[in-house]
Amino acid sequence: MPDTPILLRERQYHQLKAVLARLRMDSVARVVFLVDKDGQEIAVQGEIGNLDTTSLASLAAGNVAATGGMAELIGEKEFPTLSHEGERESIHISVIGRLLLIVVFDERSSLGLVKLRSKQVSHQLLAMIDEITQADFSDEVSPFAGITDEDIDSLFK
Amino acid sequence: MTFINYASREINCKIVYYGPGLCGKTTNLQHIFEATAPQARGKLISLATETDRTLFFDFMPLELGTVRGFKTRFHLYTVPGQVFYDASRKLILKGVDGVVFVADSQEERMDANVESLYNLEENLNTQGYDLMKIPYVLQLNKRDLPNILPVADIAAELQRKEEPVVEAVASSGAGVFDTLKAVAKQVLTELRKS
Numbered sequence: 176m177p178d179t180p181i182l183l184r185e186r187q188y189h190q191l192k193a194v195l196a197r198l199r200m201d202s203v204a205r206v207v208f209l210v211d212k213d214g215q216e217i218a219v220q221g222e223i224g225n226l227d228t229t230s231l232a233s234l235a236a237g238n239v240a241a242t243g244g245m246a247e248l249i250g251e252k253e254f255p256t257l258s259h260e261g262e263r264e265s266i267h268i269s270v271i272g273r274l275l276l277i278v279v280f281d282e283r284s285s286l287g288l289v290k291l292r293s294k295q296v297s298h299q300l301l302a303m304i305d306e307i308t309q310a311d312f313s314d315e316v317s318p319f320a321g322i323t324d325e326d327i328d329s330l331f332k
Numbered sequence: 333m334t335f336i337n338y339a340s341r342e343i344n345c346k347i348v349y350y351g352p353g354l355c356g357k358t359t360n361l362q363h364i365f366e367a368t369a370p371q372a373r374g375k376l377i378s379l380a381t382e383t384d385r386t387l388f389f390d391f392m393p394l395e396l397g398t399v400r401g402f403k404t405r406f407h408l409y410t411v412p413g414q415v416f417y418d419a420s421r422k423l424i425l426k427g428v429d430g431v432v433f434v435a436d437s438q439e440e441r442m443d444a445n446v447e448s449l450y451n452l453e454e455n456l457n458t459q460g461y462d463l464m465k466i467p468y469v470l471q472l473n474k475r476d477l478p479n480i481l482p483v484a485d486i487a488a489e490l491q492r493k494e495e496p497v498v499e500a501v502a503s504s505g506a507g508v509f510d511t512l513k514a515v516a517k518q519v520l521t522e523l524r525k526s
Contacts, residue, residue, distance in 0.1 A: 180334040181333070183336065185338055188337065211427070213333050213346060213426055213427030214391075214427075215335040217337075229374045229393045229407075230375050230391065233377065233393075237389060237391075237424075240426065244419050244423055317523075318400055318402070319343075319524050320524060321400065322520060327399065330397040330399060330516070330520075331396070331509075331516075
């Protein structure tokens with residue numbers, strides 16, 4: 176079955192950002208992202224500057240999907256972590272449930288430290304993600320329930 | 333899969349352009365990219381071979397505007413059309429909110445269209461989706477070429493439900509935004525239902 180939509184409340188968003196901020200500090204990373212496996216950026220912390228975070232999220236998801244496909248072909252469930260080391264900048268990706276934790280770091284940090292710190296927050300993030308994805312909104316009226324055809328048409332004028 | 337962020341007041345949806353090799357999926361995205369104001373779209377990422385054939389996917393984020401106080405962002409993807417890239421196509425369909433099937437209107441490409449459409453139905457099923465239930469548009473591309481089949485003949489062969497059928501010439505941009513609008517409208521209408 177396809178995954179259910181992710182509805183992220185303000186409180187949850189700020190909680191996730193706080194965890195990412197701490198991870199970024201502890202791992203001496205440049206940027207820390209949380210992205211879903213379909214490539215949607217959930218939250219980001221760090222020195223973003225001109226970094227195209229939307230494209231990076233999409234490509235990271237494609238990367239994990241492709242290596243996950245390879246894992247299946249050789250009889251593995253998935254590869255839970257991926258690392259790409261460049262001359263100056265590097266990326267570490269951990270699969271946490273249906274989300275990906277992406278850490279971009281440079282020579283101020285090291286792969287070992289990033290791996291360690293990412294692993295340390297993974298349980299906390301997993302619990303938060305479960306809370307987000309399992310929340311029951313059935314009693315709430317969706318803000319989109321009242322969207323009219325005119326609202327939709329207005330987007331294309 | 334729709335992602336709604338109440339904190340940043342954004343709705344994010346994923347649309348995939350599907351179809352046989354060389355039908356014009358990437359050309360659709362290139363036209364949208366060129367015709368859209370830079371502040372409304374991100375980079376067009378193309379993971380292509382040296383001969384410009386799509387290897388994994390093309391990707392472009394597009395912001396359409398605000399509805400009910402929420403920014404609507406569409407992530408547009410294409411799949412590689414060549415038959416042997418099926419594993420990649422399956423991956424790209426994960427989390428899809430709407431599909432555009434780009435058919436090549438040339439007579440000699442009809443078999444390729446049919447094969448690709450079956451492949452789409454099969455791969456959607458693998459991901460837990462049903463073509464009959466998801467937002468879907470059939471685009472008949474390359475309407476400017478001499479050896480094309482009549483619209484009615486292609487529709488009779490490829491139309492699966494009451495989906496909108498849009499004639500297009502992606503290389504000049506004709507029909508490209510009509511197609512996008514048709515699928516985006518269905519995606520947002522689905523959002524209203526849920």
